[in-house]
Amino acid sequence: MQVSDQDVQIKQILTQARVLPEDPKKERVVLWKVFRNEAKALEYSHHILLEPDQKIVGGHGTDSVGGFFWLGIEVADLEAWGNTQAIQLSDPFDGNDPKGQGRGPGS
Numbered sequence: 001m002q003v004s005d006q007d008v009q010i011k012q013i014l015t016q017a018r019v020l021p022e023d024p025k026k027e028r029v030v031l032w033k034v035f036r037n038e039a040k041a042l043e044y045s046h047h048i049l050l051e052p053d054q055k056i057v058g059g060h061g062t063d064s065v066g067g068f069f070w071l072g073i074e075v076a077d078l079e080a081w082g083n084t085q086a087i088q089l090s091d092p093f094d095g096n097d098p099k100g101q102g103r104g105p106g107s
Contacts, residue, residue, distance in 0.1 A: 010045045010056065014038055014069050018059025025078060029057060032072030041069040053077070 021029040035041040041058070048056060053076035060069045075081040 006045065007042060010042055010058075010071070011038070013056060013058045013071070014041055014060055016059040017061065018057075018070075019061050020070055021072065028075050028078045029072045030075055030078075030081060032058070032070055034068050034070045036066070036068055038069050041071055045071055048073070 020034070021027045021032060024030065033041075033044060035044065038060075045056065048071070050056070050073065055074050056071060057074045058069065058071035060067065062068065
């Protein structure tokens with residue numbers, strides 16, 4: 001199997017010890033996702049489509065469960081990107097909408 005340039009770049013990103021975004025608005029990081037192994041993070045990266053003013057960011061860290069890897073999108077201008085209330089969309093659970101992200105009952 002041939003390793004692509006993108007795979008090499010993503011692996012370099014994942015080798016960085018970097019905590020999850022603490023202030024996403026200040027850091028301009030949106031749509032991040034956490035993985036428990038590097039292979040899953042690398043696979044996910046193949047599905048990320050970037051605009052010209054965006055780049056993939058991420059790294060690795062540990063939490064109470066163990067080690068993790070994460071990837072997200074850094075945008076050049078958060079206001080131009082859109083709704084700052086929708087920065088982190090990868091967590092499907094919403095305590096105010098336990099049935100799922102506005103899909104309503106039975107979803």
